[in-house]
Amino acid sequence: MEKGPHPNPLPAIRLRPKAGFGGQKGGARGLTASVEAARMSSEKFISIEGIAKRYPGADGGKIAVFENLWLSMVRGEFVCVIGHSGCGKTTVLNILAGLDEPSDGTVIVDGQAIEGTSLDRAVIFQSHALLPWRTVLGNVAYAVTSKWRNWDRARVKAHAQSFIDLVGLTGAEHKRPSELSGGMKQRVGIARALSITPKIMLMDEPFSALDALTRGTLQDEVRRICLETGQTAFMITHDVDEAIYLADRIFLMTNGPGAVLAEIVENPLPKDRGRFDLHRHPLYYAVRNHVVDFLVSRSKSFAAEVPAHDPRNVPVVRIGRPELVIASVSEAMHEESKQTSWPGQTRPSTSS
Amino acid sequence: MTTSLRFRAAIVSVALFLAFIGIWHLATRGTASVATMSPEYAKLMGATATEGKSAMPGPSEVGAKLWEHLKRPFYDNGPNDKGLGIQLGYSIARVGLGYLLAVMVAIPLGFLIGMSPLISKALDPFIQVLKPISPLAWMPLALYTIKDSGISAIFVIFICSVWPMLLNTAFGVASVRKEWINVARTLEVGTLRRAFTVILPAAAPTILTGMRISIGIAWLVIVAAEMLVGGTGIGYFVWNEWNNLSITNVIIAILLIGIVGMLLDQVLARFTRMVTFPE
Known part of the structure; x- marks a missing residue:
């Protein structure tokens, strides 16, 4: 690499550090430090403790989507969950949101076990879920009046407007959702979720229905907003690149039924990463390949290969750090799957 | 184009x-x-x-007679000779009253059925049995219990217009998109506020469609009901003119029944358009 192992600072610094408005103060760098400190002192902001979800099976028995799932997040952290369809990602998110109840176990947020939904936990829905009979402003104002019941009309409007401006929809306040493009609708969904200044944002594949360009812009927006406001975010995605761009940690889930949280991949990329040169980072492909390898092969065979998997002590993968642990399973078992599908060539090197 | x-x-x-x-x-x-x-x-x-x-009668006779009626729509020469405006007024008033009662019963009850699977299942057999009964079959029972022919006619209108509204309201409420309900839930919106701010606007087009079907049925039934109870109304007028063997008047009455029915339908269609939202 002619640029050296770590082309930093990246040219595309997209942060606009200013005082946050969600109660969290401090710029992005201060936040990174606090996230790190919080993790060190193992202060869990969100703690999912041994939850299970079972559905009645066909023969009277119960089918468990997942059993004994443990995971925790610290304040201000951005976590992405990746796994194949049917692994229960959405169920985890719905339980976290309070829309669904676990068959077993508890979820503790900010030191309290959750009971039902809460205005502290905002959800950005995959299908944006805007109320089509309300305008953009009406949709956001609905959330604002739900949180602050006694605010007068002008105050609600001003508050809603500030969040419409934040997501870049100034001028479209009086349009109805049917007049908006998919990307604009999802922006309204984001504005609605942020307008209630939640402690946590829960996102269920928020950008999967959008085209690639719009998705990229919205990823930038979400990243900027989350860093500015110190938002704790939990996002489900199918898009590996999206996860690497947005997440501080990536949670890998195996296939359901009986899904487990197999690994936690710590994102080695710098916090002030930009979307346009992300892929030039020397560790980018190592992370990407690790995640893709997991999705392609190990997510299926994980349960058989690691029978001693401890759901309370999920291996943490730190790529590119001294204690490199790319795979917690033996390399020999994966020689076969690591054969290239283009004979005669070796796999491209992922490190410089 | x-x-x-x-x-x-x-x-x-x-x-x-x-x-x-x-x-x-x-x-x-x-x-x-x-x-x-x-x-x-x-x-x-x-x-x-x-x-x-x-x-x-030919078209010219009907036209001339119609013109005569239109010139004096509200005359009243005793029980058997009233202007067409008065007769239609009676019919519309009966339909309006019975229909309004039906709205007041069907929409809250439909909400309840739509929101509660228990009530829905519990009431289903009753609705299934009561719905296919011809509204006029209730007439003797109504006359016997109410003992007033005018109110009996209103009751018949009520019973015939309640079912489409009830079923459509229940269906509309039950099929409100889960995601809209979830939005309200994540915003901690209370049940009553949720009913008025999410479920009612979401179900309104379906409810209005039910109301539109109902007003059509009510207008169909009033003519038959008034033929039975007699006294006043456009249905009575038709039967009275049949007894007078005035086919011209019968044809005029048929025409006016059609026009009033169309107008009632148009009013409800306009309301439906007002609450319909594009997705």
Whole structure:
């Protein structure tokens, strides 16, 4: 690499550090430090403790989507969950949101076990879920009046407007959702979720229905907003690149039924990463390949290969750090799957 | 393009109308086969026998009579001779009253059925049995218990218009998108506020469709009901004129029943458009 192992600072610094408005103060760098400190002192902001979800099976028995799932997040952290369809990602998110109840176990947020939904936990829905009979402003104002019941009309409007401006929809306040493009609708969904200044944002594949360009812009927006406001975010995605761009940690889930949280991949990329040169980072492909390898092969065979998997002590993968642990399973078992599908060539090197 | 299509459609409509009037006129004019008879007898028998004129009134007679009615819609010459405006007024008032009662019962009950699977399942057998009963079958029971023919007619209107509204409201409420409900849930919106701010607007187009079906049925049933209970109303007018053998008046009444029914439907269609939202 002619640029050296770590082309930093990246040219595309997209942060606009200013005082946050969600109660969290401090710029992005201060936040990174606090996230790190919080993790060190193992202060869990969100703690999912041994939850299970079972559905009645066909023969009277119960089918468990997942059993004994443990995971925790610290304040201000951005976590992405990746796994194949049917692994229960959405169920985890719905339980976290309070829309669904676990068959077993508890979820503790900010030191309290959750009971039902809460205005502290905002959800950005995959299908944006805007109320089509309300305008953009009406949709956001609905959330604002739900949180602050006694605010007068002008105050609600001003508050809603500030969040419409934040997501870049100034001028479209009086349009109805049917007049908006998919990307604009999802922006309204984001504005609605942020307008209630939640402690946590829960996102269920928020950008999967959008085209690639719009998705990229919205990823930038979400990243900027989350860093500015110190938002704790939990996002489900199918898009590996999206996860690497947005997440501080990536949670890998195996296939359901009986899904487990197999690994936690710590994102080695710098916090002030930009979307346009992300892929030039020397560790980018190592992370990407690790995640893709997991999705392609190990997510299926994980349960058989690691029978001693401890759901309370999920291996943490730190790529590119001294204690490199790319795979917690033996390399020999994966020689076969690591054969290239283009004979005669070796796999491209992922490190410089 | 649209205006030209509408214009062309209007031309075809007018042409069809004129063709219908023309055929009607030709079919009902005198056949000119005059029977020979004494003048006194001919006077007794009328034009049908003497000039071979059809017993069916032609368009010109109906038109003239209609004009007469339209000039004096609200006269009242005693129980058997009232203006058409008064008769229609009675019918519309009965329909309005019975329909309003049905709205007041069907929409809250439909909400309850739509929101509670338990109530829905519990009430389902009753609704399934009561719904297919012809509204007029209730008439004797209504007359016996209420003992007032006017109120019985209103009851019959109520019972016939309640079912489409009830079922449509229940269906509309039950099929509100889960994601909209979830939005309200994540915003900690209370049940009552959720019902008014999410479920009602979301179900409103379906509810209004039910109301539109109901007003149509109510207007169909009032004519039959008034034929039975008698006294006043456009249905009574039709039967009374049949007894008078005034086919001209019967035809006029039929025409007016159609026009009023169309207007009622249009009013509800307008309301439906007001609450319909594009997705």
